[in-house]
Amino acid sequence: MSHEMNVSRHLPSTLHWLKVRLVQVSGMASVVMVLILRFPICSAGAQSTAATPVAELPPGSMQAKATTACTECHEARIILQQRLSKAAWTKEVDKMVKWGAVVDANDHDALVDYFSANFGVDQPQFQPPRTPEKKSSVQSK
């Protein structure tokens, strides 16, 4: 396994998150940058880099509290893929509180703002990972 692969596998989650966000937010310039970053990994012959099985929420003042409130029941990827208005996020947070998410009443509005800012309707679509492809099944198609 190449040195680059090891580094990539052990990237702090926040850095990994930032890389993903950069691509989503900044368009082609960042796409090119990430391609350059990724190139040594591709040349190492890896099928693709390993993603963490469960994703993490983005940095922000509510990251820790949101992680505690939400990810006891489900991983962050369920949140990362939503693209909702503030009104819709309010309904979701209220539903989840009813279903057992522990959210201090004083944090409610900040939590809605955190989700709305990171996962609003104008954000680019979330790109999910895949499970590795088995070569044998590809050949049999």
Added chain:
Amino acid sequence: MKSRRDFLKQLSNAALAVSAAPSFFSKLAFSQSGSVSIPGEDGMIVRSFRFLDLETPVENFNTWLTPVPHFFVRNHMHEPSELDPSQWKLSVGGEVEKPIAFSLAELSKIETHSVVNTLECAGNGRSLYRPQVPGIQWGKGAVGTAKFSGPRLRDVLQRAGVKQTGKHVMFRGLDEVPGKVPAFIRSIPIEKALDADTLIATHMNGAPLTKHHGFPARALVPGWIGAASCKWLTEVKVLDSEFVGNFMSPGYRYPNAPVKPGNAVKAEDTHPLTALSVKSVISGPLDGAVLKPGKVSIHGAAWAGESEIAKVEVSTDGGTSWKQAVLGREQARYAWRLWSYAWQPKAGEYTILSRATDSQGRTQPETAAWNPSGYLYNAIDQVKIHVS
């Protein structure tokens, strides 16, 4: 009609042509996000790891039966952490003369019936609605076709003796419910429960169900939304009315009348989802593909829940003209039909559409009917490709 071998050959040639020239952006998106290994799952899109929700990439829809490692997985809760098949029991109670329980061995002694069924999550295609709605953001691949086998639900119910008061049949699974989340419990009307094709399935494509698909037994309610087919089944209860719970209302309900996109709908103006809509998906060429001029097979799958596919039409000019596709030979009452259309494009940019019509005369609409939970997306499918 061409032979099955020709049909499959055509599909596989097209798949090769497409895989040789994949879309730059689809590759990029893939490498960006890396991979997550899940034993038994092959090249699946990970919508969520916990709960597990896996989507099939559309290019896999080129076989009539979807191999289990390519079959979508939709879990509402955590899978059972411990499940000992020797201890497993299925209880049958409620509005019955004699409540009864079956072990797996006892269940296996009841006559087995097989149904090839296209199973589709009600939320398949949710990500394509605008405005966007909350829920798992499925693309086009929360659907698959498999041969499900096991005893008929009605044979099991008859052993308990359904009372005249029995109007609905409720299923409870062994999935583990976190927090104060309501359990995933739904019911189906007694008429559908007693249908000869409604099963307690123990096998999928000839092998015992895998854990992700409900081992050791699941309900199989053919032609209906996937949520009707409860996994890890442990209780069948006959009720005198529809089950009352989150996953019957407000979950899995559909507006009685068209809704202006973005508007709310009152619960009393909705009904529970049952059968699937008429729908087709293009499995090749893939969106964004770059192809060489010459022979190209446009292909995919089409299904219509409890209804049959009457025809699939293809447009290669963005909907100005339509040509009829050839339907694959393999068919079964609740199963999709594969289809293909042989095309000879010259260089250029193309928008390819597919439109299915069923035996009831239902045709895929240009725009799917928006609804607050994003169910039953079935707009005419579309891919854009470049030929040079």
